[in-house]
Amino acid sequence: MNTDLVVSLIVSAIVYGTPLVLAGLGELLAERSGVLNLGVEGMMLMGAVTGFYASQQLGGPGWIVLIVAMVVAALAGGSMALIHAFLSITVRVNQIVSGLALTIFAGVIGLSTYAGQVWNIGGQHGLHQLNRVDLLGLGEVPIIGPILFDQDPFVYLSWGLVILVTWYLYRTRTGLYLRAVGEAPRSADAMGVNVTKYRYVHTIVGGALAGLGGAYFTLAIAPIWTAGLTAGVGWIAIALVIFAFWRPDVLVLGAYLFGALSSLGFTLQAYGVQMPSEIFSSLPYLMTIVVLAGASTTMARRRIGTPAALGVPYVREEG
């Protein structure tokens, strides 16, 4: 098989998989604390639009502008998540409805599109873009060079985050408490863990990661803003968490699989394969359905991974 084709497919799988890794990790943290946040798509779009706007407005060296833009995107995603956290943790409304409300509020028919219109950044070409960084000068090494050592900083950041989250979940005390809050909030509460605080913090951090994932589109993939540019990636990220059985390591592999599917069309077209673009475009969505159905047959037998208290508001019996 053609090595160039395979390498370029893997490289673009990583590029298109990175927003899924970031947003998926965020959703994983929120769900581990017991909060299902269906607002990922809206949070990503808010991150994408605010990050792009910040990068257009700020002056100074490119890399500082881009770092500030990423922080802005994370803050935007986090503040969107705060709305969901308040409604689902404090007011204890149905988490599905609250998350859908967030996606409508912030999503393609809502605030992200509105912000893009008010700021009038629709047709602008970005002034800054995150470029690939040749790490340790190994980018020229055949095959593994372009895959491992010649990516943009977002990709390295996402790898660092995967390791960090895995370590946090399974090797730290707070990570243990987090899992307890998601599995058995009453026991965690009895142990002295502040269930409400854990849920708020992880929902908001999850939103910040979704915001970063959104900003990847406008700061790294292509420096332009179009309304609704995530096109369902936020939803695929939610599906990915289920498919990964709530484990960060499996999540990365899944994200790159979907990244490969998302980019398959471009790659094959570049190699001269003719087919209507709609067929290629529908592949990630169809694949999500197939994978979810496959995962659910396994899970139905032994409920692997699902945090037991996912989606259930915690009420402390008191006075």
Add this chain to the structure above:
Amino acid sequence: MTLRIERSLDAPRWLRVALPFLSLILAAILSGIVLELSGHDALGTYRQIYSASLTSTGGLTATFVYATPLLFTGLAVAIAFRMRVWNIGGEGQLYMGAIGASGVGLLLGGWSQPLVIVAMMAGGIVAGALWAMIPGVLRAYLQTNEILVSLMLNYVAGLAMYLLIYDSQSFWRDLTSPTALVFPQGKNLLPAATWPGIQLGSFTLPLGFVVATVLAVLLFMLVRATRFGFEMRVMADSPNAARYAGMRTKRTILAVMAISGALAGLGGASQIGDFGHVLDPRGLEQAQYGYTGIVVAALALYNPLAVVIVSIFIGALTNAGFALQGPSFPSGLVGTMEGIILFSVLGGEILGRYRLRFGREPRHVTPLDAAGAEADA
């Protein structure tokens, strides 16, 4: 005298009635803040919405143009969510209904009008219900998350529409007219496939709205007054009780999904028959009626009769969004305001849970009292 916040188990009746209105006032204030922050005149914008959707010439007719699809998708969401079947595929089911109904309309355009209309409705219902059966079957037999499956299918249905009109030589595509050779477009339906509206002076009530209102009443009765509706409510509210009583959960999930998809599909048929008369992927996709149906149903607290009222209200807002579209009223504003309304209504629940009380501090609770209270409970 002190002011205390304490929990209340039952909200007083007046509060239950006043809550939606309080929520709407809160939403108006919050939206006003967003408008002012983004450099718009809030009161002026509200005045514009009011006149565009009600008092201007043709305003009310246009409001019902948008209320009609929202009534269908709102009912589709209401029946499903009430039964805790989370069908958010109304968008795709509406697309499939539009594909089905326009296909039938194009095929039978030469028949007499009433027959074509009924056939188109059937086409929309069948297409929407079948599309909803995919997440329905997966949920019933594999416990696959229907939220994600139905949502993914929205994108697939959208792409299917684009494929039919833009990227293939399909039956739906106009391949002959001179403009269609430059800009791909769907075939126009014949006059017999046009649904007649009901003319009341200068106001036109779409046939689809009448049909949907009748369906709303039927759904209300189905849920309240039939054995099937009773079983659905038991399954939604206490799944364990339903299991012990030997109710057939799978069959009910499938039925709810089919009804929900049929309603959204009929909404797609109405888009073709009442308004568009052509399969227009861009127009349907930009309108996002399926997702807005979630807003409608949630505001109506999943009550089919209330959906009728709320659909007119949100229809008015949507109409204003399209009528006023431009620099002073960007299209993203409508969803932003809908989201704020939804948040306010959801957040309003907290008012029912706590109450403000003026009065003395509660008397000091001794450990003995507390133990007694625990024993009572």
